[in-house]
Structure formats: C-alpha cells, structure tokens
C-alpha cells in the first residue's frame with residue numbers, strides 16, 4: 001500500500017527528530033563541560049512526541065510545555081543557536097539568558113514557554129484556548145506535561161473547566177513512566193493517565209509515543225475535533241526517556257535491561273526504516289540530512305559559546321511592563337531579522353464576542369422547571 | 375457628585391471598562407447568576423452575557439491559571455476571588471506564573487490581569503476567614519498591589535488596574551463594601567503607585583491603607599480636639615510604594631505612626647519604616663511607631679476579635695507616644 005505521507009513530510013519529521021536528538025546530545029556534553037548549569041532535562045527518546053504533533057498543527061496554533069522543553073520549540077522551528085544560547089545563560093538566548101533550560105519561550109513560533117512548577121502550565125493552556133473561543137478563532141492549543149503532573153490539582157481543576165466549556169485544547173501527557181526517580185505506578189491509583197479523562201466527560205486516548213506517525217495521526221484527529229468545537233482531548237503518549245531525569249540524575253532506579261529494551265523502540269530509526277521500506281528515500285538522503293543537522297548544531301554551540309552574557313542593565317528590565325513599552329521580539333533583537341508573524345490581537349473595540357457560554361434560554365428554562373423566579 | 379457604596383463604585387468601574395473594551399471579562403465564584411458573593415457584579419451577567427461574566431467552579435488555582443493563560447494571549451481578565459483567604463490556593467499561579475511570565479520570556483509576554491476580592495477581617499468569622507494578606511503579595515516583583523479605602527478610589531483604581539499591562543492584585547474590604555462616599559462619574563482613573571494625603575496635618579503623620587484608614591480618620595478627629603494636628607496619608611498602593619509621598623510627609627511632621635491591619639512581622643509597615651529610617655532619619659523627632667493586628671490568629675468571640683485589631687484608641691495612644699505626651 002502506498003504511504004499516506006509524502007517524502008517531504010517524512011524527511012521533515014526525520015530531520016526534526018534528528019535535530020532534537022543531536023541538539024540534546026550536545027547539550028548534555030556541554031553540561032558536563034560546565035557550559036550549561038542548573039537543571040537541564042534532556043528529551044532524548046521522546047522526540048516523536050514533539051515532532052509528530054507539530055507536523056499535524058498549524059504554525060499559529062499555540063503550544064506550551066513543562067521544563068523538559070528543548071524539543072518542542074526546535075520542532076516548531078526555533079533558532080537552534082538561540083535555544084542553545086539560552087541554555088548557556090547568554091544574552092543572545094530567547095529569554096536573554098534569564099530563563100535558562102527550563103524556560104524556553106519563542107512567541108514568534110507560537111511556543112508559549114516551558115514551566116518549572118510541575119503541572120503549572122496546565123491551566124494556562126486552557127486559558128489560551130479560552131481566548132481562542134472568546135475571539136471565535138479556530139486555533140487549538142497544545143499543552144505538554146509529564147505523567148507525574150497528572151497528580152497535581154491543576155490537572156483535575158483544569159480538565160473539569162476545559163471539558164465543561166468545550167475549550168479547544170489538546171493535552172499531551174508524556175508518560176515516560178517516571179517522575180524523577182519514582183515510577184508512576186508507585187504513586188498513582190490509575191497510572192493509565194488517559195483513563196482519567198472519563199472523569200470529566202472528555203475524550204482520552206493512549207498513543208504510541210515512540211512512533212512519530214502515530215503521534216501525527218492522533219493529533220491531526222484531535223485538532224480537527226477541537227476546531228469543530230467538540231471540546232478538549234487528552235492524549236497519553238507512552239514514551240520513555242533514555243537518559244536520567246536531568247543531567248544531575250544517574251537514573252539508578254531503573255534496570256539496565258529496562259533501558260536497553262526501550263532503546264529498541266527508538267523513534268528515529270523507526271521512522272527511517274518506515275521511509276526506506278516505502279521506497280521514498282535512500283540511505284544517502286538520510287546521511288545528508290544528518291550531516292546537515294550536525295553542522296547546524298555545531299554552529300549553535302559555537303554561537304552560544306561566543307555570545308556574551310547579558311548586560312547587568314538587563315536586571316532591571318522585563319519585570320514590570322513600563323507604559324508604552326513594546327514586547328521583545330528575540331530574533332529581531334539578536335539576529336536583526338524582521339519578524340513578521342508576531343501575534344496580533346483584536347482591540348477591545350474591534351472584538352465582537354458572540355460566544356454564549358451558558359445560553360440564556362437554557363438557564364431560564366431550567367429556572368422555570370424548578371419553579372424559580374429570578 | 376453622586377454618593378455610591380464601595381461595591382457600587384466597583385460595579386461601575388467594571389461595567390464602564392467592559393463597555394469600553396471587549397477583551398475584558400470577569401470570572402469568579404458566584405459572579406454571574408448570583409450577582410456576586412458581595413454583589414459587586416450585580417446586573418453584569420444580564421448586561422454582558424455568559425462569556426464575559428463567568429461563573430467558575432470552586433477551583434481557585436484552576437481559574438486563576440486559566441485567566442493568566444488568557445491574559446498571555448491578549449485578553450484582559452478580571453478574576454474575582456470570593457475572599458483572599460481562598461486565593462491562597464491560587465497563589466502558585468499568581469506568583470509563579472503571572473508575576474514571572476515577562477521575566478522568564480525575556481520580555482516577549484505580558485500579563486494584563488486583575489485579581490481582586492475582599493481582604494481583612496470579616497466580622498465574627500474566626501481565623502480562616504479573617505486575614506489581611508496583602509503583605510504576602512507586596513513581596514513579589516512582577517506584581518502591583520493596591521488597597522483602596524474609599525469608594526472613589528475603589529472605582530478609579532480598579533479602572534487603572536484593568537488598563538494596566540501588568541498583573542494587579544486588588545484588596546477590597548469585606549467591611550468596606552457597604553460604605554458610602556462621593557464618586558466621580560465616568561472617566562475617573564486613579565493612578566497606581568500614588569499615595570494620597572487624605573487629611574492635612576502638621577504634628578504627626580499617620581500612614582495607612584484600606585479599612586484602617588477609617589480608624590485613622592476617627593483618631594485624627596479626636597486628636598484635633600486635643601490640639602494635635604495629624605496628617606493621614608493613605609498609601610492606596612502597596613507595590614510600588616510611593617516613597618516620595620511618604621518622605622514628603624515625614625519631612626513635614628517629623629513623627630510617624632503606621633497603622634496596618636495585618637501582622638507586624640514582615641508587614642508592609644515594616645518596609646515603610648525601613649524607607650523612613652534610611653532616607654529620612656535626620657528628619658525624625660521620635661522613633662516610628664506601628665499599630666498592627668496582634669500576633670495571634672483571629673478569634674470568633676466579639677471581645678477577642680475586637681482586641682485583636684487596631685482601633686482609634688490604639689492609634690491615639692501611639693500618636694501620643696511619638697509626641698512624648700503619654701499619659702497626657
């Protein structure tokens with residue numbers, strides 16, 4: 001059977017997964033060299049969970065994540081050098097070196113951040129989706145969080161509201177089976193996270209998170225559902241991180257066997273094999289992509305390493321928005337390029353709110369039935 | 375000028391701002407069909423509809439965070455907290471997200487949002503429902519904190535807060551809502567960050583905010599009868615503090631009493647003392663006195679409840695102390 005995917009699609013996904021893998025390997029290496037400090041959570045093993053969904057979305061769909069957040073912006077198209085510079089704590093990073101590894105923000109590419117409080121981004125995503133409904137846009141919001149975050153109150157409070165108000169948001173739980181050193185099964189009454197959606201009358205499905213194409217299909221379908229106004233979706237991407245929780249974690253709580261077993265599921269060779277089998281590309285083409293990506297990542301490391309630290313005057317910027325102050329457009333600030341697709345919102349005079357969250361007739365009928373007069 | 379209750383002044387500000395800007399919406403528990411736990415949102419559901427006046431589930435963290443997310447992408451949420459005691463559940467979203475978004479994003483994002491609701495003692499509600507929590511929020515860079523005392527300031531500051539590009543925390547008062555005062559009609563905006571000399575005086579400065587303002591005015595009246603001229607400076611904004619206004623008044627009277635409903639340790643008043651001692655030490659004729667809530671939890675019993683809070687006699691005693699007229 002002919003592949004439902006074009007060669008270009010498959011090679012784009014391969015390139016992005018390989019970029020994330022290579023970027024993370026170099027980030028890990030730079031960490032051991034002391035160039036990167038603090039917490040640094042690598043995405044190695046989970047690449048398919050960022051790349052498949054991104055290819056199924058529109059560039060203007062909103063996305064946000066937790067602190068394991070290098071993969072998603074790279075999938076969205078962020079500048080690898082500026083992401084690396086942020087990890088290095090340099091002024092040329094996306095957040096001027098103020099955020100570091102856990103807080104990548106690239107608004108130009110509609111990546112609304114990495115968040116360091118477990119589960120803290122879950123309500124934000126519902127609010128962004130709320131804004132889309134409020135403005136009658138058909139945009140969806142995609143929010144990543146870990147398996148352990150599903151035990152936060154924010155998860156439950158938000159799912160209730162998102163489902164009740166049919167917000168166009170796709171939650172992707174990256175179930176890598178551990179929250180730091182604790183297996184999710186040890187702390188969760190229902191470790192199959194997608195089942196929890198049922199408690200809020202919302203769609204919830206497991207997906208093979210080690211398969212880029214399965215992630216692509218799941219999100220394509222979920223996005224159509226959201227855009228049709230049917231409400232939120234929870235996808236549980238079953239995945240695995242090949243490295244420790246962060247660079248500081250030797251991961252002694254998992255057996256070598258377990259890791260070896262999971263490595264056989266590596267999403268990158270999987271996509272390559274699929275593409276080869278379909279006869280859509282030759283080995284040489286993959287090798288060319290890999291060489292090109294290696295050069296991009298080498299250049300990213302060089303850019304970061306040669307960049308200056310932020311000026312001390314930066315201490316007093318970006319805490320409070322001063323009157324009339326514009327937002328910072330990172331690529332414009334750092335690379336001097338003209339950033340054209342920065343988000344623009346309707347003014348309060350242009351905007352017409354047509355959404356009726358709780359239709360009045362419905363409320364009045366319910367009152368009447370109950371014999372209430374308001 | 376029309377006389378309005380504090381709650382009506384807030385209602386007017388909300389309605390005017392929602393009329394002016396369709397990006398503004400109100401969310402909170404009971405704000406819609408019930409017309410607000412304290413009736414601040416009276417009539418707004420009928421006027422603006424259910425997408426703009428939203429009855430939230432009892433999920434303070436959830437709807438606070440959801441509103442921060444909406445503000446990140448251009449809406450201007452007003453989040454009503456039924457009282458600030460309950461907003462403690464939402465503190466993570468306020469402190470770790472709203473206050474830090476601009477910083478973490480290196481200036482790419484802004485978060486124009488207002489969190490508002492009543493603070494301070496209720497009235498015979500015991501410890502969980504009677505706390506002045508503003509000092510907690512005044513601590514955080516990235517937030518603005520306001521606590522207006524009068525209906526006119528309530529209206530003008532809420533309008534300023536809704537128009538502000540930053541997260542603003544607004545402390546109203548459970549026992550202020552029914553108070554009446556003159557309120558300018560229409561475009562009345564009171565800038566955030568500006569204190570107000572509500573009563574001029576020459577002998578002593580009494581610095582305060584929110585409900586304590588009324589005890590200070592009562593004390594000032596009584597002191598006047600004894601020939602003591604007290605200036606009452608209403609801070610109105612607790613972050614950023616209006617240093618200029620504080621120092622100007624200290625330089626004029628050389629004696630200061632700070633009155634705060636909350637606890638003394640790490641209170642806002644402690645920071646005001648710090649500004650005064652470091653920048654106007656030579657202008658002082660006496661150590662600064664503080665009148666605060668007692669360092670205990672609030673009781674239900676009427677006598678204990680009264681004794682826990684500052685009142686006019688306590689303020690008068692403190693004024694006499696800084697004037698070295700104790701026992702007079």
Ligand SMILES: Cc1ncc(C[n+]2csc(CCOP(=O)(O)OP(=O)(O)O)c2C)c(N)n1
Nearest residue numbers: 068116117118146147148149176178179180
């Ligand atoms: C509220 C909160 N509690 C604890 C932590 C410390 N912490 C950081 S990551 C983490 C584990 C989270 O695991 P999971 O959600 O599964 O995400 P993963 O790291 O596996 O991607 C913990 C406990 C935190 N950052 N925030």
Ligand SMILES: [Mg+2]
Nearest residue numbers: 146147178179
């Ligand atoms: Mg995990």
